Amino acid sequence: MTTPNDNLLNRELGLIEFNRRVMAQAEEERLPLLERLKFLCIVSSNLDEFYEVRVAWLKEAAQLTPNRILADGSTPGEVLARLSLAAHDLVREQYRLLREDILPSLRKENIVFLRRNEWDICHRDWVRDYFFRELMPILTPIGLDPSHPFPRLLNKSLNFIVELEGTDAFGRESGIAIVQAPRILPRVIKLPAEICGGNPDTFVFLSSILHSHVHELFPGMAVKGCYQFRVTRDSELNVEDEDVKNLRTALQGELRQRQFGDAVRLEIADTCPQHVEDFLTGTLNLSKEDVFRVDGPVNLVRLMQVPDKVDRPELKFAPFQPTLPKPLADKVPLFDAIRQEDLLLHHPFQSFQPVIDLLNEAATDPDVLAIKMTVYRTGTDSVLMDSLIAAARAGKEVTVVVELMARFDEEANISWANRLEDAGAHVVFGVFGYKVHAKMLLLVRREEGRLKRYVHLGTGNYHPRTARLYTDFGLLTANEEIASDVNDLFVQITGLGHAGELKHLYQSPFTLNNMLMSAIDREIQHAQEGRPAHIIAKMNALLEPQVISALYRASQAGVKIQLIIRGVCALRPGVEGLSENITVRSIVGRFLEHTRVFYFLNDKAENLFIASADWMGRNLFRRIETCVPILDPKLKRRVIKEGLKIYLEDNANTWEMQPDGSYRRRVARGKGRCAQEILLQEYTG
Incomplete structure (x- = not known):
């Protein structure tokens, strides 16, 4: 045992504590019910990333450098042991809250999740038709035998392990099969109101439909048991400095393997027999501490779809309309307003639209000569990126620093980088070994025969959707010294040379x-x-x-x-x-x-x-x-x-x-x- 550093707390245990605070929002009865459900889903989403990144790193460290001392004085193995207890306790409480509070409360509001034992003849007929029409054609059952080894299961996919009895047409007697639910399938399906007494908000889980008809995938065989499970895998990308000639190419190669990293967690139905669990943990090289038995869907993240499927405004946060700084609300032209005084945007209470408008105007304004911008997270569908592409096509000097290593946004950023280059923009990927996390936008405009620079600097990403969900500050300024600092930073990132002294920025x-x-x-x-x-x-x-x-x-x-x-x-x-x-x-x-x-x-x-x-x-x-x-x-x-x-x-x-x-x-x-x-x-x- 090591001696803990009494002055520092453990990072990973702190993240579990944070998720307890998030889950407390799901317990808060004063909040709208469908928002409470969202908070419960957010906990699952957070835990997914936690296991994909932090726990995966700890597991690797425990294997390769077991005596390594972390900042709080613990070894990786000691942290993993403490984490297992804390995470299992958190997940047990999460599912208890779902079963005993959230779902019963939703049912009182006529938002019903029908269990299989509640289906009447109309429900069963509809489900059977849905199975044969929507599911059966795209499912691929895999019976395990020497010709069919255990399949490579996608990270966080919904799967079923099926125990079978009997002999098939080829004389095979394998007792186990795997069925993977394709990701294109919804995990929560809304039933027609006409078969639910007129209730428009009745749902069944995809897992229930598959459970009820899994025998159809194995004609002539007897299904002894069917159990849902989900595997979380190490999703960190490893791009070694000395091996990289082109970061984009190297990263694309790594992304193809992300879905099949080492397993770090197994979530499984609590009804699963011990021998089936042992088979899965042995196959996946997991320990008992890595297994989470759950009484409910193994992927609560997919319940995040439900509020969007339910038209009940009274069960959601009241909508709001972000406002604009007074000069912009008074219709002062954007460049004039920024030139006259610095503007502060406090999102989401104030609109992100001025940033969008600034880039839109820059793309079409003949007096704007150059645009420089950093991109960390912006989403797969971004009006800001569309404006940069339009500006490049219009012949403006457009330089975009795209951070390819923005975790879980790598594919979107590679796609934007390709589209920007195709439009004629200069695209750089920052400084290898240093993520570009700064939020900077610089515009160069010709005014009265001279060049004038305009800048946006912020605490949050250039992402219009999260600008309505995250609190952030953004500064719009034409301060020449700040603009000069920002320009120097762009030159530093895109070029080569020593870092110069900045006037205001750190x-x-x-x-x-x-x-x-x-x-x-x-x-x-x-x-x-x-x-x-x-x-x-x-x-x-x-x-x-x-x-x-x-x-x-x-x-x-x-x-x-x-x-x-x-x-x-x-x-x-x-x-x-x-x-x-x-x-x-x-x-x-x-x-x-x-x-x-x-x-x-x-x-x-x-x-x-x-x-x-x-x-x-x-x-x-x-x-x-x-x-x-x-x-x-x-x-x-x-x-x-x-x-x-x-x-x-x-x-x-x-x-x-x-x-x-x-x-x-x-x-x-x-x-x-x-x-x-x-x-x-x-x-x-």
């Missing part, structure tokens, strides 16, 4: 970490001199040991530190003699908190930044990131109020972190204050 991997350390040290000095010292930071994750150590030193010096960290935090707050001046809170609500805002009192100068980076090693040292000062006093007051103070006053969606890494929900005393609702009311009415 960047990873060169200056951002040093700036943060210096800012923290300055607050320490002020506290030691008896002056007020205060740090407030809002981000998605805090893991970097150097930063955490500096924050501990600041706390010991008397600096007041308030951290708003949505996800995982390795820092222990409130430990006497170490961090008693540090508080950590997590906000989990309707929108995913994604803003990164850093505030340093600095003897009342109030240095304020928005950034694309969290305080993690990858963001500070292994990615290209930007950190942008908010220079306009009016906008600075807005960011402090909307991005920090309102969240520090939240008592509806706030979880307060305890020294041991657990979280307690903040209890409202008096009037409840929900930061997200306050901002919705303020901006959307």
Whole structure:
């Protein structure tokens, strides 16, 4: 056994704690019922990625470097053992919540999921017709024998293992077959209202249909049992530096194998006999700790389809219409408005449309000569990418930095890169070994015989859909010094040479970490001199040991530190003699908190930044990131109020972190204050 580092918490266990907070939203009766179902599905989606990436990495580390000491002092094997207990407990609670609360509550609202024992003759006839018409033609049962080895099952696909008795037409007596449900099939099927007493919201699971008719796939054989299961695989892509001549080509080769990585988790029906489980774990090289027996569908993520199939607005969050900054609402032309003053966009409360419009106008404006943009995640269908393509076809100088290694968006980004190149754009893939995570857009426009630059810098991706789901800040500015910094960053990424000194921006991997350390040290000095010292930071994750150590030193010096960290935090707050001046809170609500805002009192100068980076090693040292000062006093007051103070006053969606890494929900005393609702009311009415 190793000795834990008492000053740092484990990253993976912190991610499990975060998912407990997400699941608490599914338990929250004050939330609309279909939104509670979504939160339950989000937990499953998060756990999928957790196993595909973090657990897969731990398993590999446990095998290759079992004595490796992680940041919290544990070995990979020790973390895996603790994770197994925590994850199994979380999943058991998740399915209990589904069975005992969510599904019964939906049934009370006439949103019904019919079990097989509830089908009447009309249901059975419809299901039988559906099976033969929609399923039977595309299913491929595979009986296991020397000519038919265990199939290569796709990552996270729905499968059935079938026990059989009898002899087939060729005299084979194999007792096991595998049926894989094609991904094109819906996992939840809506029944016609006319066979459900007029109820338009009656569903059956695909698994129920297959269970009821699986015998049709094995004529003349007796089905002893049929059990659904799902395998999660290692989905990290490995592109070795020394072997790569063309990153796009290398990545395309890796993507073809992603669906067939090493198995890391098996989800299986709780009715599955032990000998069948043993067969699967032996075949997949998994241990008992990797098995999750579930009483319900093995893939809850697919239940995310249900709210879209149900027309019940009262069971969903009320829709809202994001607003525009006043100059744009007053129809001031976009370039004129940005030239006159910096504009701050606070998504999703304010619209992402100005960014879309800016790129649209740039594509068609004859005075716009050049466009430069970074792309990390933008989706498979993006109006922004369409505008870049249109601009390139119009003959403008278009340069797009496409991050091919954006996890799970690699295929979409490769596709966009190909289309952009076909249109004549310059496409580069960043700096090999450093992900380009910065969010930058630069436009060069000829005005009155001179070149004028316009910039957008943000904390979130150029993704119109997530701009309605994630909280983020975006700055639109024509500040020439900031524009010069952004241009220098693009030149640095696309060309070769040393990093020059920037006037306002800080960047990873060169200056951002040093700036943060210096800012923290300055607050320490002020506290030691008896002056007020205060740090407030809002981000998605805090893991970097150097930063955490500096924050501990600041706390010991008397600096007041308030951290708003949505996800995982390795820092222990409130430990006497170490961090008693540090508080950590997590906000989990309707929108995913994604803003990164850093505030340093600095003897009342109030240095304020928005950034694309969290305080993690990858963001500070292994990615290209930007950190942008908010220079306009009016906008600075807005960011402090909307991005920090309102969240520090939240008592509806706030979880307060305890020294041991657990979280307690903040209890409202008096009037409840929900930061997200306050901002919705303020901006959307």
